[in-house]
Amino acid sequence: MTLQGLEKNFGEKIDNEVKIEPKDWMPDAYRKTNIRQISQHAHSEIVGMLPEGNWISRAPTLKRKAILLAKVQDEAGHGLYLYSACETLGITREETINDLHSGKAKYSSIFNYPTLTWADIGAIGWLVDGAAIINQVMLTRTSYGPYARAMVRICKEESFHQRQGFEILLVLSKGSKEQKEMCQDAINRWWWPSLMMFGPKDAESTNSDQSMKWKIKRKSNDELRQNFVDMIAEQIKTLGMKLPDDNLKWNEERNHYDFGEINWEEFWNVVKGNGPCNKQRLDARRKAWEEGEWVREAAAAYAEKRK
């Protein structure tokens, strides 16, 4: 088939909601965009284990510790589903991981914020995972088959994450004065970074968004962010807490919540690597990889010997 024929065929599949599978012909840029997005998504899951891992040894009860362990283990699983999906596009696992460790590939900036108190674990589950779910539910309909399938599995598991986070905050919201303050403080610190997870405003993009045309991404940053605000603004009422935004109010006409302006200077600053924990996160990943080297080598040598 000619290149034009292949491109036409590919375009028709996208238009007709037929998923693209690994062995199908696809434009080089589609392949690269998917490798980039899926690997960054995988890295985000893996780096995302670090801020929460910080509290496993200090969880307030055995029950909370078991739950947090299970959640962090899920994040590892999500990273692995996504690394596998990424590999179907022709990049090796080692290359992908090296790109993270070299700093070439990035991850979600939200994980460069520190987890200062136990309430942060609740706020992460409710707000950060809540924002991630909004994005990921959209991605269950993404055009690349293996990515969409990984997303379906991940979304099923994320629901537990958000609910356990909300429940942590719910318990704190009914606790002592100090516990209530801790709950509000965590919400105050995580609210704006969670809104930043959806990326820059649509209006600030000059590029026509190829990802939307290819149906890799299916909703704009602003649409997703609005969905998130509408969901959280309702849920917080149950907690009896307040979102740190004086401009947050229901807009009858738009049928959505209005909300204040994100501090974009902070956004770009963290995105550029000047967040509170950027260095610490990458150092932790590199250390884990380096210290596991002898295990990888020994297991490979053992398998070779038994052949």
Added chain:
Amino acid sequence: MNTQFIKKNYYGDIPDEKGGGITNVKISGQDWPLWEVFIRSKQGLDHKHVGSLHASDAKMAIENARDVYTRRMEGVSIWVVESINIHASAPEEVGELFEPAEDKIYRHPTFYNLPEEVNKM
């Protein structure tokens, strides 16, 4: 920052790839082999493909598959097959392989119009 030149991130708050990075990462060029994982969700059902993973040997592949794909009682049995041993039809052969079936609608029970009294057949 001049907003005119801001490039939209593909996935939310993830930075562009241009910025910085170190280059002294050691490359071994040797991932553990890739395995495809098949899970039987309960007795009486087929094993179904669920994904893949890396492991040094079959035993490790099964153990890892347990952790990665059955954390919520999704399985009662696991198969693992090294991915290099899977042979697949090519997308280019789709017509040749599958089109011949398209015009043989008489292979379906609905092709036959039967009187009402025997139509439960």
